[in-house]
Amino acid sequence: MSIAATDISWASGGEAIVQGVTLEVREGETFGLLGPNGSGKSSLLRVLAGLRVPQSGQVALDGADLRAMAPRRIARRIAVVEQHAATDIAISVIEVVRLGRTPHHGILSGWTAEDDRIVEKALARVDLGHRRNQPFHTLSGGERQRVQLARALAQNPTHLILDEPTNHLDIQHQLEILALVQALPITSIVALHDLNLAAMFCDRLGVMKAGRLIACGAPEDVLSAAMIADVFGVRAHVAPSAHHGRVHVQFLR
Ligand SMILES: Nc1ncnc2c1ncn2[C@@H]1O[C@H](COP(=O)(O)OP(=O)(O)O)[C@@H](O)[C@H]1O
Ligand SMILES: [Mg+2]
Incomplete structure (x- = not known):
């Protein structure tokens, strides 16, 4: 029940939007995709869902090339909630x-x-x-x-792809939805903006910057002050949370 992208690139109108992304999301994992607006999160999710065909590279669902699968067969396995549905x-x-x-x-x-x-x-x-x-x-x-x-x-589905599923939700429902997704036994990939919610609910995080996946790993390894400054252009302090076993990000001004 894994989904693996190997060196995928997707361009539109001559513009490279996803560039050389290699990523494996493992069975049962909740994987958070971070990155500023326009960094290519939605485009990457569409490629992973088989809704966009990459110009190079391939996406494999449990080892089978998505391009060889009929849309209906993919839809029995991968469910997608798009950002603007x-x-x-x-x-x-x-x-x-x-x-x-x-x-x-x-x-x-x-x-x-x-x-x-x-x-x-x-x-x-x-x-x-x-x-x-x-x-x-x-x-x-x-x-x-x-x-x-x-x-x-x-x-x-065996795989769930969610593009900013919490962006219109009040805090109670943000927490409920992410707890629900985390508790599902299926493989989930979730684009998120809130770094603290990502740290709380995701097993691993990936960070997109200008179409590239520039970091990938456990929340405590990915969420550093240096990464946040580089990718989001803001100052932050990152420390172990006093309330859950993950890190907590505090923004500075
Ligand atoms: N179909 C498309 N044609 C041309 N440009 C696109 C298309 N889809 C997305 N883009 C551009 O690609 C960049 C990344 O978009 P997107 O994947 O939506 O980023 P994110 O979800 O991280 O905000 C943006 O600059 C966007 O304008
Ligand atoms: Mg998006």
Whole structure:
């Protein structure tokens, strides 16, 4: 249940956006992807999800080249929640979550009680069972993100790719969602902006800068004052947390 990228590069309009990234995310691991705006996080996640084909290098899912796999087969394994998963179509919350089941059978055929059970469980996990019949487009930004996560969970994937899943969430739901992702037995790759949440919930972190993966490893090895100054251009103090076994970042001014 690993996902491995070997020397992948992706360019668009002649501009190199992801450059020479080699990365292996191991079975069951929660891997956090950090980096400033425009550093290539979303582009890399799309390549890892098979939604973009890299001009060079390859992505392997449990050793099998993604390019050789049909989209539907990939969708049975990898669920993606994109950064801007906006939809204005008038469908209800539960219908959005049901979409997660489509890779497993046709849209209209083969629906079973087991599918209903999986959909209900996914909705309950993000704490939105009470919204099931509400039109999706009338939800708050944070609720939409949680519904998209429920849709991804209903897909029953072996790999979960989340692009800034917490950016519209209040702090309680940020903590809940990341704790949920960390507790899932599946392999997860999560783009995050909050360095402290990344340190708390991720087993390993990768840092993108100008399209390149410039650091990768355990949070305490990756999150240094020098890296934060270099990549994010801010001064910080990094120390072991007094409250959890990971490091804590304090920003200085
Ligand atoms: N399809 C595209 N065509 C051209 N440029 C793109 C495309 N997608 C992303 N970019 C550019 O690539 C850079 C990295 O974008 P992105 O992967 O979204 O970064 P991040 O998610 O880290 O903010 C940005 O400068 C963005 O404008
Ligand atoms: Mg992005």
